[in-house]
Amino acid sequence: MDLTEEQRELRVTVRDFLRDACPPALAFTGSPEARAGDPRALWRRFAGELGVAGLAIPEQYGGAGCGMAEVAVVCEELGRSLSPLPYLSTAVLAAEAVKACGDEEAKRRLLPRIADGSATATVVLPGEAVLRLEGERLHGTVPYALDGEIVLAYVGRSLVEARPTARRPHATVDRTRPLAELVFDGVPVRRLGDARPSARVRDLGVAGLAAEQAGGAARCLAAAVAYAGKRHQFGRPIGSFQAIKHRLADMLLVVESARSAAYAAARATEEELPVRAAIAGSYCTEAYLAAAGENIQIHGGLGVTWEHDAHLSFKRATSDAQLFGPPQAHRARLAASVFPASPAAARRVATRVPRTH
Structure with missing residues (x-):
């Protein structure tokens, strides 16, 4: 997938920052003192100093006015x-x-705080919780939510801003994606608008996650290629064996296809977005799972040890597969738009298991 010169420079800048300030192992130790400094300070540096949190925010609100x-x-x-x-x-x-x-x-009030990194935020999308408004008070519990200081929720026909009564962090297998239970016990809300844009917000979230999954799959490919080049058996690198070559070639195809699907969704017009997001959500999820599994297989016994970081990618791929719904849910949405007059055909597409490796 071709990038512009500015996008390539952005990629290099972000990659260099993450390599130096936020190496993956520090996210999994479970020990606050072993992490890469204060997480809030790290977010402010990443979001504010690099300016990446405001990329898609209009300039009048402190952003860069770029796009998805x-x-x-x-x-x-x-x-x-x-x-x-x-x-x-x-x-x-x-x-x-x-x-x-x-x-x-x-x-x-909110967009400049997001753009400069002074606040984190999250959105509770329709269907993720049973919430109800009684007048201007919000009741209910969100069992699993991406946590953030500012909480926005689509409730009924409204988008509201509310402060949770309680936040209960979950102990999850994948520590790179902190989840929490949010409790709203009659808290006052601020109404921000209606819920009609919620489908588009979800689709953009799916597109962003698909790009993350494509990046995660690329990490798995790079790790597998590097190991296949240095691990020797019978006096030869295992990467010279035909079986390993085929596995790596299949991984490369999956990774490049995932990138294409993710960027097609990111560059979609308003009319194209629902279909392209569904394609990316389905394919990139399967691709990341396949690449993470193959990475473990190519590493052999080493790949299943706690000391090696191959398991981290597999955990991330597994948790990502549930974030906006499993691949079958994306395919069902896609099938309904492709076969609106044939529910039976739509069901067959939705339940089909694609070959991604």
């Missing part, structure tokens, strides 16, 4: 580095929800 294609470049590098930074929830979901809400006061 530039955001996808950042997402790809975050996925490649297994970064725990809350970019997807803050700079993609929350920023897009606020931009589409129609409340000018909310845009002036």
Whole structure:
């Protein structure tokens, strides 16, 4: 997938920052003192100093006025580095929800804070929780949410901003994607707009996640190629064996196809977005799972040890596969648009298991 000169420079800048300031192992130690400094300070540096949190935010609100294609470049590098930074929830979901809400006061108040990295944010999408509004009070619990300081939720026909009564972090297998239970016990809300843009916000979230998954799959390919070149058996690098060559060639095809699907979704027009996001959500999820599994297989016994980081990619791929719904859910949405007059054909497409390796 071709990038512009500016996008290539952005990729290099983000990759260099993540390599130096946020190596993957630090996200998995579980020990605060072993992490890469204060997580909030790290987010402020990444979002504010690099200016990446405001890439798709209009200039009048402190952003760069770019588009989803530039955001996808950042997402790809975050996925490649297994970064725990809350970019997807803050700079993609929350920023897009606020931009589409129609409340000018909310845009002036929230978008600059997202753009300069002074706040993180998250969005509760329709179907992710049973929430109800009683007047101007919000009740209910979100069992699993990407956590953020600013919480926006689509409830009924409205987008609201509310402060949770309680936040209960989950102990998850994948520590790169912190999840929490959010409790709303009659808390006051601020109404920001109606819920009609929620489908587009979800599609953009799927596109951003697909770019992350493409980056994660590329990381797995690079690790597998490097190991196949240095691991020797019978006096030869294992990468010279035909069986390993075939596995690596298949991985390369999967990775490049995933990148194409992810960037096609990121560059989609309003009319194209629902279909392209569904394609990317289905294919990139399967691709990341396949690449992560092959990486472990090529590493052999070493790949299943705790000391090697191959398991980190597999955990991330597994958790990503559930974030906006499994691949079957994306295919079902795609099939309904491709075969609107044939429910039986749509069901066959939705339940088909694609070959990605």
